[in-house]
Amino acid sequence: xxxxxxILTLLITACATAPAPKTERYTVLMLGNPAGEQTTTILPNGxxxxxxxxxxxxxxxxxxxVVRLDAKGFPVHFHATGTDYLKNPVDEQFDITxxxxxxxxxxxxxxxxxTEPRFYVGIESAPEELANLxxxxxxxxxxxxxxxxxxxxxxxxxxxxxxSEPITQYAITGLAFEPxxxxxxxxxxxxxxxxxxxxxxxxxxxxxxxxxxxxxxxxMSRRRAAMVSQLRHRPTRPLVIRNARVFDxxxxxxxxxxxxxxxxxxxxxxxxxxxxxxxxxxxxxxxRGRMLLPGLWDMHSHGTEGLLNLAAxxxxxxxxxxxxxxxxRMRRETDEGTVIGPRVVMAGLIDGSGPYKISTAIAxxxxxxxxxxxxxxxxxxxxxxxxxxxxxxxxxxxxRYSHEKGxxxxxxxxAGMFAEDLVRLGFDExxxxxxxxxxxxxxxTDTRTPLRFTAxxxxxxxxxxxxxxxxxxxxxxxxxxxxxxxxxGAFQGLxxxxxxxxxxxxxxxxxRLPVTVQRFxxxxxxxxxxxxxxxxxxxxxxxxxxxxxxxxxxxxxxxxTDNLPGFTLHHELELWVDAGIPAPDVLRIATLGxxxxxxxxxxxxxxxxxxxxxxxxVDGDPTKDIRHIRRVVTTIKNGEVYDxxxxxxxxxxLGE
Numbered sequence: 131x132x133x134x135x136x137i138l139t140l141l142i143t144a145c146a147t148a149p150a151p152k153t154e155r156y157t158v159l160m161l162g163n164p165a166g167e168q169t170t171t172i173l174p175n176g177x178x179x180x181x182x183x184x185x186x187x188x189x190x191x192x193x194x195x196v197v198r199l200d201a202k203g204f205p206v207h208f209h210a211t212g213t214d215y216l217k218n219p220v221d222e223q224f225d226i227t228x229x230x231x232x233x234x235x236x237x238x239x240x241x242x243x244x245t246e247p248r249f250y251v252g253i254e255s256a257p258e259e260l261a262n263l264x265x266x267x268x269x270x271x272x273x274x275x276x277x278x279x280x281x282x283x284x285x286x287x288x289x290x291x292x293x294s295e296p297i298t299q300y301a302i303t304g305l306a307f308e309p310x311x312x313x314x315x316x317x318x319x320x321x322x323x324x325x326x327x328x329x330x331x332x333x334x335x336x337x338x339x340x341x342x343x344x345x346x347x348x349x350m351s352r353r354r355a356a357m358v359s360q361l362r363h364r365p366t367r368p369l370v371i372r373n374a375r376v377f378d379x380x381x382x383x384x385x386x387x388x389x390x391x392x393x394x395x396x397x398x399x400x401x402x403x404x405x406x407x408x409x410x411x412x413x414x415x416x417x418r419g420r421m422l423l424p425g426l427w428d429m430h431s432h433g434t435e436g437l438l439n440l441a442a443x444x445x446x447x448x449x450x451x452x453x454x455x456x457x458x459r460m461r462r463e464t465d466e467g468t469v470i471g472p473r474v475v476m477a478g479l480i481d482g483s484g485p486y487k488i489s490t491a492i493a494x495x496x497x498x499x500x501x502x503x504x505x506x507x508x509x510x511x512x513x514x515x516x517x518x519x520x521x522x523x524x525x526x527x528x529x530r531y532s533h534e535k536g537x538x539x540x541x542x543x544x545a546g547m548f549a550e551d552l553v554r555l556g557f558d559e560x561x562x563x564x565x566x567x568x569x570x571x572x573x574x575t576d577t578r579t580p581l582r583f584t585a586x587x588x589x590x591x592x593x594x595x596x597x598x599x600x601x602x603x604x605x606x607x608x609x610x611x612x613x614x615x616x617x618x619g620a621f622q623g624l625x626x627x628x629x630x631x632x633x634x635x636x637x638x639x640x641x642r643l644p645v646t647v648q649r650f651x652x653x654x655x656x657x658x659x660x661x662x663x664x665x666x667x668x669x670x671x672x673x674x675x676x677x678x679x680x681x682x683x684x685x686x687x688x689x690x691t692d693n694l695p696g697f698t699l700h701h702e703l704e705l706w707v708d709a710g711i712p713a714p715d716v717l718r719i720a721t722l723g724x725x726x727x728x729x730x731x732x733x734x735x736x737x738x739x740x741x742x743x744x745x746x747x748v749d750g751d752p753t754k755d756i757r758h759i760r761r762v763v764t765t766i767k768n769g770e771v772y773d774x775x776x777x778x779x780x781x782x783x784l785g786e
Contacts, residue, residue, distance in 0.1 A: 150174075151171050151172065151173050151174065152171070152172045153169065153170065153171045153172075154169075154170045154319075154320075154332065154333075155167065155168075155169050155170075155332075155333040156168040156169070156170070156257075156258070156320075156322075156330050156331060156332055156333055157330070157331055157332075157333050157336055158182075158183075158184040158328070158329070158330050159328070159329040159330075159331065159336065159339055160184065160186060160327065160328055160329075161326065161327065161453075161488070161489060161490050162329075162339065162340075162490055163487075163490070164336075165184040165185055165186065165190070166182075166183045166184025166185060166190065167181070167182075167183060167184075168180065168181065168182045168183075168256050168257060168258060168330055169181040169182075170256070170258050170320070176198070176199065177196060177197070177198050178196070178197040178198075178199070178262075179194070179195070179196050179197075180193070180194070180195045180196075180197070180255075180256035180258060180259070181193070181194050181256075182194075182195075182255075182256035182257065183212075184328075186215075187486045187488060187518075187578055187579060187580075188486065188578070188579035188580045188581075189215055189216060189217070189580055190215060191212065191213060191214050191215050191220075191254065192212045192213050193210050193211070193212040193213075193214075193220060193254050193255070193256065194210070194211055194212050195208065195209065195210035195211075195252065195254075195255055195256055195259075196208070196209045196210075197259065197262065199262065200226075202247060202266065202269065203262060203265050203266040203269065204247050204248070204249055204250075204266060204275075205224060205226075205249065205250045205262070206225070206226040207224065207225050207226070208222070208223065208224040208225075208233075208250055208252055208255075209222070209223050209224075210222040210223075210252055210254045210255060212254070214254055214653060214654075216580075216624075216654070216655060216656055216657065217580075217656075217657050218236075218629055218653070218654050218657050219657075220254045221234075221235075222234070222235040222236075222252055222253060222254050223235075224250045224252070224278075226244050228244075229243060229244055229245070230242070230243060230244055231243070231244040231248070231250070231278060233250065233278070235253055235254075235630075235649075235652075236629035236630035236652060236653065236654060237629065237630045238630040238652070240279060242278065242279060246276065247275070247276070248275070248276045248277055248278045249263055249266055249275050249276070249277050249278070249283065250277075250278045251263065251277060251278075251283075251305065251646055253646075253649050253650060253652075253653060254653075257320070257323050257330045258320040258330075260302070260310065260312045260320070260323065261312060261314055261318070261319060261320035263275075263283060263302065264285055264300055264302060264312055264314060264318065265318050267283060267284065267285035267302065268285060268300075268318065272284075273285050273286070274304075277304070277645060277646075279645065280645050281304055281644065281645035281646070282304050283302055283303065283304035283305055284302070284303050284304055285300050285301070285302050285303075286300065286301045286303070286309075287299075287300055288300060288301050288311075288349055289345070289349070291341070291345065293321070293335055293338040293341070293342070294332070294334065294335045294338065295315060295316070296315070296316055297313045297314065297315055297316075297321045297322070298313065298314055298315075298316075299311060299312075299313055299342075299345060299346070299349065300312050300313075300314060301349065301353075303782075304644065304782070305644065305646045306644055306646060306647055306782075307435060307437075307438060307644065307647070307781040307782055307783070308350065308353075308435065308781065309350075309353065310323075311323065311324070311346045311349065311350075313342060320332075321335070322335070322338075322339075322342055324339060324342035324343045324345075324346055325343060325346065326343055326452075326453035326455075326456055327453075329342070329343065347456060347459070351459070351463060351468075351469060354436065354437075354463075354469040354470060354471075355463075355468050355469055357437070357469075357470060357780055358467070358468065358469065358470055360776075360780075361437075361470060361772060361773075361776055361777060361780060362467075362470060362770050362771075362772060363770065363771040363772070363773075364769075364770050364771075365392075365413050365769065365770075365771065367409075367411045367412055367413050368391060368392065368393050368398075368408070368409045368411070368412040368413070369391070369392040369393075369412065369413050369415065369743075369766075369769065369771070370389060370390070370391050370392075370408040370409070370412040370413065370414050370415070371389065371390045371391075371392070371415045371417055371422060371745075371747070372389045372403055372406075372408070372414060372415070372416055372417060373387065373389075373403055373416055373417050373418060373419060374387075374388050374389070374390060374403075374417035374419075374420065374421070374422040374747070375387075375388065375417075375419060375420065375421045375422065375751075376388040376390065376400065376421075376422050376737055377421060377422065377423040377424070377714075377717060377721075377737070377753065378736070378737075379423075379424055379717065379718050379721045379722035379735055379736045379737075380718075380722060380736060382712075382714030382715060382717070382718055382753070383714075384421065384751075384753055385402075386419075387402055387403045387404065388400065388401070388402060388403060388422070389401055389402070389403045389406045389408075390422060390737060390745070391408070391409075391412075392743040392766070392769050393769075394769055395742055395743055395768045395769040396740065396741065396742060396743060396769070397737065397738065397739055397740065397741050397742075397743050398739055398740075399739055400737055400738060400739055415747075415764070415771075417747055420747050420748060420749050420750075420763070421747070421748045421750065421751055421752070421753075421758075422737060422745055422746070422747055422748075423443075423717065423721065423737075423745070423746050423748060423752070424721040424722065424725075424734065424735055424736055424737055424744060424745060424746075425443060425444070425445025425446060425472075425721070425734070425744035425745060425746055425765070425766075425767060426442070426443045426444045426445065426446075426699060426720050426721060426746065426759075427444070427445075427446045427447070427448070427688075427689070427720055427721065427724030427725065427728070428444050428446075428447045428448070428472075428689070428690055428691050428695065428699045429447075429448045429615060429688035429689060429690035429724050429727070429728070430448065430450050430561065430615050430617050430688075430690025430691055430692045431447035431448060431449055431450065431690065431691065431692075431695065432449065432450065432451075432452055432692065433452070433695065435694075435695045435696070435781075436460075436464065436469060436470050436471025436472060437470055437471075437777045437778075437780055437781050438694075438695040438696040438697070438777075438781060438783075439471065439472045439695045439696050440470060440471065440472060440765045440767060440772055440774070440777055441696060441762070441765070441772075441774045441777035441778045441781075441783070442695070442696030442697060442699060442700060442760075442762060442774075443746035443748070443759070443762035443765050443774070444472055444695065444696055444699055445472050445473060445744040445746070445765065445767040446472050446473040446474075446475065446724070446725070446728070446730070446734060446744065447472045447473070447474055447475070447695075448474075448475045448476075448477060448512075448688075448690065448724075448728060449474055449475070449476045449477060450477050450479075450515055450561065450615075450690070450692070451477055451478070451479030451489070451515045451517075452476075452479075454478070454491070454505075454509070457474065457476055458476070458509055460474055461474040461476065461510075467768075467770075470772070470777075472767065473730075473734075473744070473767070473768075475512050475728045475730070476506075476509075476510070476511040476512060476513075477511065477512065477513040477514065477515040477540070478491070478502065478503075478505075478506030478511040478513070478514050478515065479491055479515050479516075479517060480492075480493050480499065480502050480503075480514060480515070480516050480517065480520065480528070481493075481516070481517035481518070481519050481520060482494055482517075482519035482520040482521050482524070482544075483519065484519045484578075486518065486519055486578035486579065487517075487519045488517050488518075488519075489517060493520070493524065493528075494521060494524070495524075496524065496527045496531075499524060499527060499528055499531065500527075500531055503528075503531055503532055503535055503537065504535070506537070507535040507536070507537060511537065512537065512538065512728065512729065513532075513537050513538035513539060513540060513558070513559075514528065514532045514537050514538070514539045514540070514541075515539075515540055515541040515542075515561065516528060516539070516540075516541035516542065516544065517541060517542050517544075518542045518543070518544055518545050518577045518578040518582075519544070519545065519578055520544040521544070522544055522545075522546050522547050522551075525544060525547070525551075525552065525555055526555055529555050529556040529557065530556075533556065538558040538559065539556070539557055539558055539559075540557060540558055540559030540560060540561060540613070540615070541557075541560070541561055542561060542562065542565060542577060543560070543565045543568065543569075543577050544577065545575065545576045545577050545578050546575050546576075547577075548568065548569045548572070549565055549566055549568070549569040549603070550569055550603060550606065553606055553607060553610050553612050554606075554610075556610075557612060558612065558613060559612060559613035559614070559615060559688075559727075560612060560613075560614055560615065561615045561617070562615065562616070562617050562620075562621075562692075563614070563616040563617070563618065563621060563673050563676060563677060564582055564583060564586045564621060564673075565577070565582070566603075566614070566676065567585075567586045567589075567590050567593060567673070567676070568582060568585065568586065569603060570593060570599055570600070570603075571585055571589065580656070583621075583624050583625075583656060584656060586621075586625075586669060586673070587624075587625050587656060587662065587665065587666040587669050587670075588662075588665065588669070589669070590668075590669030590670075590672045590673060591665060591668035591669045591671070591672050593672055593676070595672075595675060595676060595679050604679065604680065604683050604685065605683075607680070607685050608683060608684055608685060611686070612685070612686075613685075613686045613687070613688060613727055614677075614680055614685055614686070614687050614688075615687075615688050615690050616673075616677045616687065617690055617691065617692045617693075617702075618673065618674060618677060618702055618705040618706065618709075619635045619691060619693055619698050619701050619702045619705060620635075620691065620692045620693050621670060621673055622634055622635060622670055622705065623635050623655050623693070624655045624656050625655060625656065625666040625667070625669060625670045625673075626655065626666065626667055626670055627653075627654050627655035628654050628655070628658070628663070629652070629653060629654035630652055630654070631652060631654075632651055632652055633651045633652070633653075633654075633655070634701075635693060635694075635697075635698050635701050636651045636694070636697060636698070636701075638697075638700075638701065638757075638760065639697050639760075639783075641784070642778075642783050642784040642785070642786070643782075643783060643784075644782045644783075674705060674708065674709035674710075675709065677706065677709050677711075678706075678709040678710040678711055681711050681715070686723070686727065687719055687723070688719065688723065688724055688727050689702050689703060689706065689716070689719055689720045689724065690702070697760075699720075700757075700759050700760045703716050703717070703720055703756055703759055704756050704757060704759075706719075707756040713752060713753050713754065713755070713756040714753045716756060717752060717753065717756075717759075721735050721736070722735035722736050723735075742768060742769075743766055743767075743768065743769040744766065744767050744768065745765075745766040746762050746764070746765050746766070747762070747763050747764040747765075747766075748761050748762055748763070749761040749763050762774050763775075765777075
């Protein structure tokens with residue numbers, strides 16, 4: 131009996147002294163509002179278990195992952211399960227087995243020899259796993275490490291601040307187009323990632339979110355400013371472009387053998403090359419028969435990736451509802467020339483309160499709406515964009531007061547309303563083609579959830595574009611001069627991207643992108659089975675058909691992406707041509723047409739004397755093959771010259 135008791139005593143003592151798992155909790159904030167959580171548990175054997183979830187208007191991931199690290203901190207095992215942002219099932223695995231590294235995600239299995247230490251960055255991983263990479267990089271002699279399946283990440287210490295404790299900001303390059311910022315504590319444990327859109331921060335430290343967001347933005351501005359002297363050429367003499375084929379955005383025609391003369395930020399002459407004597411001190415660009423077009427517009431932009439836009443020939447963007455402080459800062463910095471980026475026209479977002487709100491700019495009363503509209507108008511915004519949680523009874527006031535302040539009004543269709551309602555109330559523009567399809571589904575009244583996508587995927591293929599209801603609606607759009615912002619590429623990604631396959635919006639450039647961007651491009655769109663695969667593809671084709679039908683009926687269209695900048699605008703224009711709209715008309719829509727809608731056509735949109743010098747030189751003829759719009763070799767914005775190959779190189783994009 132004494133022996134049994136002794137053994138029991140030893141077991142109890144051992145259990146009492148065994149190290150307990152260490153658990154840390156983090157809050158996920160979207161636009162500053164609680165939206166989810168991350169929980170980190172480190173077991174006594176060093177195994178790390180993460181739970182990461184947040185909700186974004188019915189979307190959002192729910193991921194559980196297990197990570198085991200070797201003695202140097204490199205992953206030797208990674209397994210993530212759950213659902214991704216669009217609710218696709220996740221089962222991502224990585225293992226070092228013997229001399230091989232094997233991983234599987236979205237049904238695609240890959241094996242590479244594990245001949246050297248490489249870091250595996252999970253596609254569906256918790257944000258804290260960025261800290262695992264940071265520790266490996268900090269421990270290496272050159273602060274860099276190779277990645278699976280290719281690529282190289284490096285780290286740089288930026289600054290230390292006092293939040294709830296001393297924390298340090300690090301910049302990791304090599305994962306995406308711009309640095310990924312992560313905040314670590316004194317032990318190099320994860321503290322936060324911070325942005326206006328999504329922040330993950332140690333529980334109890336939420337009050338420091340805004341400080342960290344601004345610190346990240348300040349550092350990004352500093353980095354972008356440092357690139358200006360390296361990448362921008364500002365002529366000090368007249369700039370003459372000779373031997374160019376000039377696209378006339380008014381007529382859609384092309385004039386061969388042209389010379390364009392630029393002084394400062396303005397075009398001062400557009401003439402036939404024969405007999406033109408350039409100013410004696412001019413700087414000459416020989417176009418060698420390439421095509422010169424007005425700078426492109428992205429009329430549905432989010433974010434601030436200026437180099438990607440200019441590299442793609444996008445010299446102007448319309449911000450469709452970004453954070454007030456961030457977008458006004460971006461406009462100020464690009465206007466002042468302290469960072470490289472396109473011109474910015476701004477739309478101010480207003481949403482209503484509720485579980486699906488997207489913005490911190492909330493209006494549930496006329497007084498709240500008036501205050502927001504006044505703020506946007508005073509800051510130089512051109513329009514108001516309303517979102518799906520706005521109360522229907524508030525819409526008439528929003529329309530009336532926006533117009534009184536000289537602002538256009540556009541947006542999504544609020545829950546409980548239909549597109550026709552907003553057109554009759556005086557809307558100037560409607561964003562996204564799915565909102566037009568929902569006009570004919572009177573049983574779908576909630577536009578706040580993913581149902582606004584899936585209903586169109588399930589039923590869009592059946593919409594008869596020649597039906598009396600559709601014809602009457604198109605006639606109403608024409609009568610009221612309503613602009614449509616289709617964002618075709620965004621819906622192609624939702625309806626036609628499949629897990630394990632390259633998203634069609636990036637298929638033409640996938641091999642040029644940073645490795646982690648390539649991998650995310652294979653994560654798929656909305657969840658589908660075999661039947662929905664066929665159905666959603668047919669529905670997307672009908673979406674294209676509707677856009678072409680709108681064009682044939684004289685409805686004003688604008689080309690925008692609501693997606694990754696630059697590359698996806700090229701694809702957007704290709705989709706419009708594929709829908710049946712002639713390439714010269716598509717190019718007119720993306721240049722002069724956009725400038726007219728943005729009320730900037732007095733200065734932009736065509737290549738004419740007196741206009742601002744926003745031009746792109748293209749090695750090909752996109753009026754005959756729209757795919758040639760990808761071949762931008764030189765971008766001129768405000769009379770300043772950019773070599774697009776160097777711009778792409780600065781953000782980790784390979785040459786063709």
